Amino acid sequence: MDLSLSTETVGDRTVVRVGGEIDVYTAPKLREQLVELVNDGSYHLVVDMEGVDFLDSTGLGVLVGGLKRVRAHEGSLRLVCNQERILKIFRITGLTKVFPIHTSVDEAVSATD
Amino acid sequence: MASELGPLRPAPEPPSTTAPPPRQGTLPEPRSGTGTAPLSVLLVEDDPADALLIETLLADSGLGARPRWASTLADALLALRTRPPQCVLLDLHLPDARGRRVLAEVLAHAAGAAVVVMTGLAGERDGLAAVAAGAQDYLIKDRVDPDLLRRTVSYAVQRKQTEAAAAALQAERLRAEENARLARGLLPVPLLGDVPRVRVTARYRPGRSTALLGGDFYDVVEDDHGVVHAVIGDVSGHGPDAAALGVCLRIAWRTLVLSGVRGPALIRYLERITLAERAGPEMYATVCVLALHPGDPVLRVLRAGHPGLLIRSPTGVRLADPARGPALGLLAGADWTQDEVELPPGGSAVLFTDGLCEGRLGGAGAARLGEDGLVALANRLTGLPGPAFTDGLMADAEAVTTAGDGFADDVAVVLLEPVPHDPGASG
Numbered sequence: 001m002d003l004s005l006s007t008e009t010v011g012d013r014t015v016v017r018v019g020g021e022i023d024v025y026t027a028p029k030l031r032e033q034l035v036e037l038v039n040d041g042s043y044h045l046v047v048d049m050e051g052v053d054f055l056d057s058t059g060l061g062v063l064v065g066g067l068k069r070v071r072a073h074e075g076s077l078r079l080v081c082n083q084e085r086i087l088k089i090f091r092i093t094g095l096t097k098v099f100p101i102h103t104s105v106d107e108a109v110s111a112t113d
Numbered sequence: 114m115a116s117e118l119g120p121l122r123p124a125p126e127p128p129s130t131t132a133p134p135p136r137q138g139t140l141p142e143p144r145s146g147t148g149t150a151p152l153s154v155l156l157v158e159d160d161p162a163d164a165l166l167i168e169t170l171l172a173d174s175g176l177g178a179r180p181r182w183a184s185t186l187a188d189a190l191l192a193l194r195t196r197p198p199q200c201v202l203l204d205l206h207l208p209d210a211r212g213r214r215v216l217a218e219v220l221a222h223a224a225g226a227a228v229v230v231m232t233g234l235a236g237e238r239d240g241l242a243a244v245a246a247g248a249q250d251y252l253i254k255d256r257v258d259p260d261l262l263r264r265t266v267s268y269a270v271q272r273k274q275t276e277a278a279a280a281a282l283q284a285e286r287l288r289a290e291e292n293a294r295l296a297r298g299l300l301p302v303p304l305l306g307d308v309p310r311v312r313v314t315a316r317y318r319p320g321r322s323t324a325l326l327g328g329d330f331y332d333v334v335e336d337d338h339g340v341v342h343a344v345i346g347d348v349s350g351h352g353p354d355a356a357a358l359g360v361c362l363r364i365a366w367r368t369l370v371l372s373g374v375r376g377p378a379l380i381r382y383l384e385r386i387t388l389a390e391r392a393g394p395e396m397y398a399t400v401c402v403l404a405l406h407p408g409d410p411v412l413r414v415l416r417a418g419h420p421g422l423l424i425r426s427p428t429g430v431r432l433a434d435p436a437r438g439p440a441l442g443l444l445a446g447a448d449w450t451q452d453e454v455e456l457p458p459g460g461s462a463v464l465f466t467d468g469l470c471e472g473r474l475g476g477a478g479a480a481r482l483g484e485d486g487l488v489a490l491a492n493r494l495t496g497l498p499g500p501a502f503t504d505g506l507m508a509d510a511e512a513v514t515t516a517g518d519g520f521a522d523d524v525a526v527v528l529l530e531p532v533p534h535d536p537g538a539s540g
Contacts, residue, residue, distance in 0.1 A: 023521070024351050031395075054481065056471065056522065057349035057399075064443060065395035085483070093399065093418035094439020094447065 022059030043075025327523030
């Protein structure tokens with residue numbers, strides 16, 4: 001299956017819109033995108049997961065890796081997700097305690113810690 | 114064709130239609146394997162007269178080859194990159210490089226192509242040296258006739274193909290051995306007493322892509338007090354790193370259990386091991402561990418980011434969702450609490466990894482089986498003995514995936530059925 005990615009800058013945040021399936025085959029593409037953004041100096045990321053149909057353990061690992069990368073620059077990685085199926089994965093693995101999860105891109109972009 | 118490359122020129126027409134006429138004394142050979150595509154040959158030769166000679170010989174050889182011609186090493190390398198031939202006929206004396214360097218460069222870029230070196234009359238020794246250095250064969254230009262050329266080129270191509278097939282086979286064999294070794298480490302023989310207190314049915318299925326061994330693991334150990342401990346786990350990602358961490362965590366769990374470490378302390382140790390042994394910061398692991406005390410229907414369960422477990426009774430199956438903490442390797446300072454799940458009389462507990470319910474359902478959209486779907490499938494198998502239930506559940510979960518193309522991820526399932534240890538006592 002395929003993964004689609006697009007990015008957009010909103011203020012000091014970079015929104016990464018992800019669509020499709022994040023699995024062992026497509027996760028490297030997402031990793032590359034996140035690494036590239038951090039290398040280019042974007043440390044405040046919002047990953048919009050509304051278009052994600054499936055997320056497996058490799059995909060979760062890539063998000064965790066992304067979080068560690070931005071944190072090294074005192075940045076942030078926020079998620080936008082309303083899908084129960086995906087939220088459940090974050091809850092089971094305990095990642096709801098790691099990622100701020102928002103209901104909309106607007107909310108994530110204006111959120112402060 | 115030939116005109117795609119700079120110094121190349123169109124190959125001559127087949128000799129039967131135009132001059133030059135077939136050489137005296139050579140019988141027209143049947144085309145190599147009637148109906149098969151002609152051999153693709155790259156001729157690397159700076160002398161136009163020699164090139165014409167070889168082209169004519171090739172035309173007469175019956176190989177059906179229309180060579181492309183490169184007159185410098187640079188052009189030859191470009192041709193190898195853009196349209197790899199099956200055979201390279203190589204003169205070692207070129208305007209931009211000579212001798213061993215030419216051969217080394219061409220061999221390095223030839224990929225699957227057979228390389229046949231062409232030398233002059235005095236070049237027999239160069240030819241032998243070229244073969245020693247990796248060329249398939251050599252020809253002495255002034256002694257070549259169409260028949261010798263045909264045999265040399267065909268055999269060289271055939272030898273090269275055999276070599277490539279043997280190398281691929283060897284790589285495949287090594288990978289299979291490596292997978293088998295890791296699989297043995299991930300999937301052990303349960304360590305139970307002489308009179309087992311539980312019947313264990315364990316199953317493992319690799320994902321669709323067998324080259325990617327996953328990190329699913331399980332283990333079952335009975336301690337000196339007759340308590341049966343079980344673990345199932347899943348390392349994120351696939352491949353040797355995930356499998357190696359899985360093996361590591363299983364052995365660590367077994368050692369900790371045998372050393373008497375229990376409860377949240379055991380999970381904290383596994384967390385430390387995960388952090389210390391993982392190959393990269395993206396890796397994490399989920400585990401579910403349980404303990405079954407003799408004569409006690411209550412399972413002690415600890416979960417770290419892992420799915421729940423199925424509880425079977427003689428009349429049905431439900432999903433138990435006991436308290437859970439985060440997966441191993443994700444959160445600094447995380448903690449876990451033990452929970453209890455009651456096993457009904459005559460019941461059994463089924464641990465599984467999430468690959469079992471991640472199968473993509475048929476039809477449009479990306480719907481997955483999910484835990485509810487899994488419970489529904491399991492309930493259709495009520496009443497079957499443990500092994501038949503386990504096999505049936507895996508088969509059914511796989512069958513509902515799109516076109517039955519199998520599990521994408523690894524799947525491990527462990528079913529634990531207490532057996533009354535002393536049938537005369539409480540039953």
